[in-house]
Amino acid sequence: MYVIRGSILLLMASTTTAFVSQCSVRFGALGRSRILANSRNVAPKFAWRAQSTSNVIQSPINPSVSSKGDTETVDALVIGSGISGSTLGFSLFQRGVNVLVTEARDVVGGNVISRKQDGFQWEEGPNTFQPTQQIMRLAVDLGLKDQLVFADHTLPRMVYWDSKLFPLPSALEDAPFFALLNPLEKLRAGLGAIGLLSGRPAGVEESVKDFIERTLGEAVFKKIIDPFVSGVYAGDPSKLSMASAFRKIYSLEDLAPARGLVWGGLLRQMERAREARENFDPELPTYVGGALGSFREGLQQLPNTVLARLGADRVRTGWKVESLSRNADGTYTARFATPEGERSVVARTVSITAPALATHEVLKDLVPETRRLTEIEYPCVYSVTLAYPADAFADGTRREREGLSGRRLFGFGNLIPRSMGIRTLGTIWSSSLFPYRVPEGYEMVLSYIGGAQDPLRYTPPIAELSDAEVVDAVHGDVSRILLKPGAPAPRVLGVRKWARAIPQYNKGYAAIRAEVDAGLARCPGLFLGGNYVSGVAFGDCVQWGVDTAPKVQQLLATLPK
Numbered sequence: 001m002y003v004i005r006g007s008i009l010l011l012m013a014s015t016t017t018a019f020v021s022q023c024s025v026r027f028g029a030l031g032r033s034r035i036l037a038n039s040r041n042v043a044p045k046f047a048w049r050a051q052s053t054s055n056v057i058q059s060p061i062n063p064s065v066s067s068k069g070d071t072e073t074v075d076a077l078v079i080g081s082g083i084s085g086s087t088l089g090f091s092l093f094q095r096g097v098n099v100l101v102t103e104a105r106d107v108v109g110g111n112v113i114s115r116k117q118d119g120f121q122w123e124e125g126p127n128t129f130q131p132t133q134q135i136m137r138l139a140v141d142l143g144l145k146d147q148l149v150f151a152d153h154t155l156p157r158m159v160y161w162d163s164k165l166f167p168l169p170s171a172l173e174d175a176p177f178f179a180l181l182n183p184l185e186k187l188r189a190g191l192g193a194i195g196l197l198s199g200r201p202a203g204v205e206e207s208v209k210d211f212i213e214r215t216l217g218e219a220v221f222k223k224i225i226d227p228f229v230s231g232v233y234a235g236d237p238s239k240l241s242m243a244s245a246f247r248k249i250y251s252l253e254d255l256a257p258a259r260g261l262v263w264g265g266l267l268r269q270m271e272r273a274r275e276a277r278e279n280f281d282p283e284l285p286t287y288v289g290g291a292l293g294s295f296r297e298g299l300q301q302l303p304n305t306v307l308a309r310l311g312a313d314r315v316r317t318g319w320k321v322e323s324l325s326r327n328a329d330g331t332y333t334a335r336f337a338t339p340e341g342e343r344s345v346v347a348r349t350v351s352i353t354a355p356a357l358a359t360h361e362v363l364k365d366l367v368p369e370t371r372r373l374t375e376i377e378y379p380c381v382y383s384v385t386l387a388y389p390a391d392a393f394a395d396g397t398r399r400e401r402e403g404l405s406g407r408r409l410f411g412f413g414n415l416i417p418r419s420m421g422i423r424t425l426g427t428i429w430s431s432s433l434f435p436y437r438v439p440e441g442y443e444m445v446l447s448y449i450g451g452a453q454d455p456l457r458y459t460p461p462i463a464e465l466s467d468a469e470v471v472d473a474v475h476g477d478v479s480r481i482l483l484k485p486g487a488p489a490p491r492v493l494g495v496r497k498w499a500r501a502i503p504q505y506n507k508g509y510a511a512i513r514a515e516v517d518a519g520l521a522r523c524p525g526l527f528l529g530g531n532y533v534s535g536v537a538f539g540d541c542v543q544w545g546v547d548t549a550p551k552v553q554q555l556l557a558t559l560p561k
Contacts, residue, residue: 071344074100076552077334079321079362080353082110083126083538084529086303087138087545088351088552093310094141095553100345101310102319102336108307110353114298115494119439122385124496126299127428127446128292129538134546135293136284142305144295145285151412151433153291158414159227160422160481165396165414168224170290185219192216195260200253205507211242211250215261227415230425233536234381234451235504245505292412292433299538319343324350324362326523330559348559349525349552356503356532367526369519372512376532378500380463381450384474385430386490390443392483397429404435409443414481423458424449424477444493445482447474452504467495503532525555 078089081103089101103110111125128151129135139148156167159180166180181189191197192215200206206214208229212221221237229237233245243250252264287293295301307315319336326332327346334345352359356373363370390398390406398407409432416422424447431437431444438444449470450462462470471492479487513533520526527548534544 070342071346072100073346074098075348075556076100077102077332077345077347077350078353079334079350080104080110080530081108081303081306081315081317082353082530083112083303083541084531084534084544085110085351085353086306087542088353088529088548089310089315089545090138090142090306091545091549092552093314095549097549097553097556099310099314100347101306101315102321102345103315103317104320104354106318108315108317109300109303111498112299112303113496114300116298117493120387120442120444120493121298121434121437122430122444122446122494123294123298124383124385124494125498126538127430128294128433129299129542131287131291131293132539132542133279133281133284134542135539137281138302138542138546139295140284142302142309144301144305147296147301148285148293149296149434150287150291150293153288155410155412155432157412159223160414160416160420161223162420165481167411180223181219185217188217189220193260193262195263205510206242206250207507208237208240208242208245210238212237215253222417222419226419227417227426230418230451230453231415231448233504234379234425234448234502235506236452236456239452239504239506241505241507241509244507244509294434321352321354321362324352324366326366330525332525348556349527351527351529351548351552353529355500355530357500359528359530367516367519367523369515372515373532375512376509377452377504377506378502379450379452379454379504380461381425381448381498381501382462382470382474383446383448383494383496383498384471384492385444385446385494386471386475386478387438387442387444387493388483388487388490390441392487393443394482394484397482401435405440408432408435413445416477416481418453418457422477422480423454423462423473425451427478427482442491445478447478449474449477450501463497463499467497470497471495502536525559527552 075098076092078085078092078099078101081089081101085101085103086108089099092099101108113124115122115124131150136148139145154170156170158165158167160166161180166178168180169178178186198214200214204210208225209221212225216225226237229235229240233240235245248268249261252261252268255264255267316338318339320338321334321336323335324332330348332347332350334347334350336343336345352362354362355378356376357378360370360373390408393409395407397409397411399410400406401408401410409429411429411432413426413428413432415426416424426448428446429443430446431442455461455463465473471490475490478490516528520528529541529544529548531541534540
């Protein structure tokens with residue numbers, strides 16, 4: 001039984017690491033195991049060491065953006081200033097590339113929106129990130145090293161089941177006390193985890209639901225994985241492709257054929273430990289495995305700093321791209337609607353980090369294959385931030401915390417399986433993660449509601465509700481799960497409707513990408529990015545920008561001036 005318990009914990013660590021590392025775009029705070037550190041710069045013995053000094057890499061002198069009338073010329077044009085575009089733009093700037101970043105909105109950051117009001121600070125898009133070496137490197141290079149903040153890694157992640165909150169185990173010693181699964185369900189999961197049950201079916205693209213039920217059983221899917229999928233993608237696990245949406249977990253079976261996910265997880269753990277030793281960089285901040293991160297002023301501080309470093313000459317807001325064409329000499333001409341009227345940019349390379357549908361609208365003539373991008377679904381999701389008096393929360397959710405006065409919320413947040421009949425997908429306990437973001441006497445929670453399954457379960461669907469109706473629904477769910485009876489109405493801080501929220505990596509996604517990539521092959525110098533390409537996690541988008549910059553630079557070296 002100890003082996004089975006250990007197998008379950010190792011598996012849960014491996015699966016939730018990959019599942020939850022992708023939660024950073026929407027549900028970044030909910031459920032990172034501390035068994036497997038996803039960091040490549042974790043300090044020995046997982047000790048966090050505060051860094052208070054900045055060591056900014058000095059950028060080489062970049063050639064200025066040249067202009068002639070209403071037309072400008074650059075080497076690299078980056079369309080979109082979200083995390084993907086901002087990272088790529090800054091990485092190119094560091095390399096001395098003549099780069100221009102454009103943003104259709106009047107502020108940089110794309111869907112990253114950080115807000116402040118009356119002592120409260122909250123996020124209305126992505127909420128945290130899972131620290132990676134690439135994010136830490138970017139923060140240091142931008143001069144944001146002393147602006148990094150990390151949540152307490154010991155905060156438990158909760159799943160709401162049958163009117164109770166169950167903390168997910170975060171260490172092997174927690175396994176005997178994990179009450180969400182009964183002994184038979186643990187046995188079924190353990191046998192599957194060590195590879196003693198059915199293997200992968202040949203020639204079949206498994207959904208997340210298919211994969212988890214085959215390997216771990218129906219109970220693990222319903223009670224653990226289903227709420228995580230709702231949190232990561234706001235998706236339908238019966239449609240999401242396991243290989244496309246969670247390829248790291250899917251590949252665990254390939255690492256140790258016929259030995260199950262646990263053995264693959266062990267091999268992956270050893271590989272990561274080796275990488276952490278080999279790639280440890282003493283200049284970078286260190287952090288405890290499992291600690292979610294942000295910046296002192298919120299996630300938008302990153303793209304705002306990119307704007308400050310590149311300057312207004314290289315970052316243009318309010319520039320909406322209307323068309324892109326390829327010239328006879330292999331360069332590209334992008335036409336924009338701007339506050340100053342129509343403008344054109346001639347570029348040797350173009351990187352588009354807009355959402356899938358917007359990308360197709362720009363490329364439908366140049367790359368007709370991008371019509372397939374319109375098949376990628378984006379469900380409607382609301383983010384709702386509410387504040388309550390601290391004493392309104394149920395006693396079981398609060399405890400004394402070092403350095404804080406009184407009993408405070410203690411947890412990362414709670415996820416909710418769809419089978420519980422609660423409309424809200426889950427709630428991040430924002431003031432528990434970062435207590436400095438609320439005034440004394442308050443707690444603040446961020447809830448997400450909607451998603452791919454909402455129209456199948458509720459009438460009218462979330463997209464047709466008013467903001468007030470959405471707030472009422474979320475308050476009702478928060479009251480049921482977290483608050484004392486008779487708790488007062490909340491202070492409503494933020495209500496953000498994301499009509500097209502998160503790209504769904506459903507079955508068939510790989511075929512869509514393959515056809516689009518075939519079309520792009522005819523257009524050297526054209527790159528596609530964004531969370532429908534890289535993955536939905538904050539860290540995935542940063543990684544794409546870091547990895548794409550040298551590709552752009554290398555290609556520029558081969559193209560005529």
